[in-house]
Amino acid sequence: MATTPAASAPARIIFRADGNATIGLGHLVRSLALADMVRPLAECRAAVQAPAPAVRQLVREAGVALWELPVLEPAAEAPLLAAQLCPTDVVVLDGYGFDTGYQQTLAASGCRLVAIDDLRAWPMAVELVINHSPGVTATQYRAAPGTRFCLGPDYSLLRPPFLTQARPPAPPAPIASVLLCFGGADPQQLTQRCLALLLALPALREVGVITGGAFPHSDALQTLAAASPTKTVRFYANVAADEIVALLHQYQAVVCPASTILIESLVLGKAALTGYYADNQRHLAAYVQEHQQAYSLGDFTALSEVALQQALVQGLEWLAREPRQPYAPHLAPEQLRAEFRRLLPA
Incomplete structure (x- = not known):
C-alpha cells in the first residue's frame, strides 16, 4: 500500500x-x-x-x-x-x-x-x-x-469531436441507412437482435454496426450479415471518438440506448431511435420522445421480436416525416x- x-x-x-x-x-x-x-x-x-x-x-x-x-x-x-x-x-x-x-x-x-x-x-x-x-x-x-x-x-459530458461539431437537427427524410450502436459491451445482446430485425426491412439498404473490445458475439453478427447478401453491412470495432463522429455523419440515423451515445448523436443533429434496458436510461428515453428530439422504442428487454420490429418500423416512419427539436443548444x-x-x- x-x-x-x-x-x-x-x-x-x-x-x-x-x-x-x-x-x-x-x-x-x-x-x-x-x-x-x-x-x-x-x-x-x-x-x-x-x-x-x-x-x-x-x-x-x-x-x-x-x-x-x-x-x-x-x-x-x-x-x-x-x-x-x-x-x-x-x-x-x-x-x-x-x-x-x-x-x-x-x-x-x-x-x-x-x-x-x-x-x-x-x-x-x-x-x-x-x-x-x-x-x-x-x-x-x-x-x-x-x-x-x-x-x-x-x-x-461530451468528448472534444462532439463538442466542436455540434449542430441543429437535420430535416426529416426517408431512412435507408442506419448505424447500430449499443456500447462497447452490450450485455443485453441488443446489437444482434436489432441487426436481425433491421436486415429484414426492405427500405433499409445499409447497416453499420459499432462494437467494442468487450463485445463477445462478433461471430453471430457476421453470420447475420452473410445471410442478407442484398444488404450492405459494415462492422466497426474499438472506434475512437473522431471516427464515431465520421460514422454518425455517414449514416442517416442511429439506433442506440438512451445513454451517452444518444446524447452524442443528438448533439450532432442526427436522427435517432432509442430506448432503454436499465433504469437510469428510462428518463432520458422518455424525455427525448416527449420533446420530439428522438423516437423511443421503450423497454428493449420487454419487447418481443414482433413488437420490436413493429417499433423499429414505426420509428423509422416517424423520423421520415417529423421535424425534430434540438437537444442541447447551449x-x-x-x-x-x-x-x-x-x-x-x-
Whole structure:
C-alpha cells in the first residue's frame, strides 16, 4: 500500500469509474470526456478496477494516467482508496456503488468530492453533482445545503469531436441507412437482435454496426450479415471518438440506448431511435420522445421480436416525416471548468 500523500502534493483530479462487459463502458466514457474538459487545471487520473484491454485503450486515447485498483466491494475499497488521497485531490465518482457511506469515507481524507449521478438513489455527501440528463432539478436530490449542481443538457459530458461539431437537427427524410450502436459491451445482446430485425426491412439498404473490445458475439453478427447478401453491412470495432463522429455523419440515423451515445448523436443533429434496458436510461428515453428530439422504442428487454420490429418500423416512419427539436443548444463546458477551478487549491 502506498503511503498517504502529503497535503502539499500537487493537485490531482481522480476519476473513479469502472467499465467492463457486465456494466458497459458508459460511465468511463463520460468521465474521460469530463477529464478532457478539466485537464488544463490539474493532473487527471482514471482509477479503475482490474482494467480490461478495451478500458486501457480508452484511457490511453484520452491521454489520462491509469490508476489500477484491485477488485473489491465498495465498502472495502473506500478506506483503501481514502488512505491514498489528500486534501489537494478532487475525486469524481461515477458508478452504481458509490453510495453515501463510500462518499463519506473518501471525504474524511480531506479531498473534495464530485459525483456524476443520474440515479438519485441516496443522500449525496459531495460538493458538486453533475447530471446531464434533461428535466432534472436540484430538489430531486437529497444533499447538504451548500451542494452545487450542474444539471441538464447544457452540461453534456461530451468528448472534444462532439463538442466542436455540434449542430441543429437535420430535416426529416426517408431512412435507408442506419448505424447500430449499443456500447462497447452490450450485455443485453441488443446489437444482434436489432441487426436481425433491421436486415429484414426492405427500405433499409445499409447497416453499420459499432462494437467494442468487450463485445463477445462478433461471430453471430457476421453470420447475420452473410445471410442478407442484398444488404450492405459494415462492422466497426474499438472506434475512437473522431471516427464515431465520421460514422454518425455517414449514416442517416442511429439506433442506440438512451445513454451517452444518444446524447452524442443528438448533439450532432442526427436522427435517432432509442430506448432503454436499465433504469437510469428510462428518463432520458422518455424525455427525448416527449420533446420530439428522438423516437423511443421503450423497454428493449420487454419487447418481443414482433413488437420490436413493429417499433423499429414505426420509428423509422416517424423520423421520415417529423421535424425534430434540438437537444442541447447551449453547451457549457467552460462552466464545468469553472466549478472544478473552485474546488482545486488556489
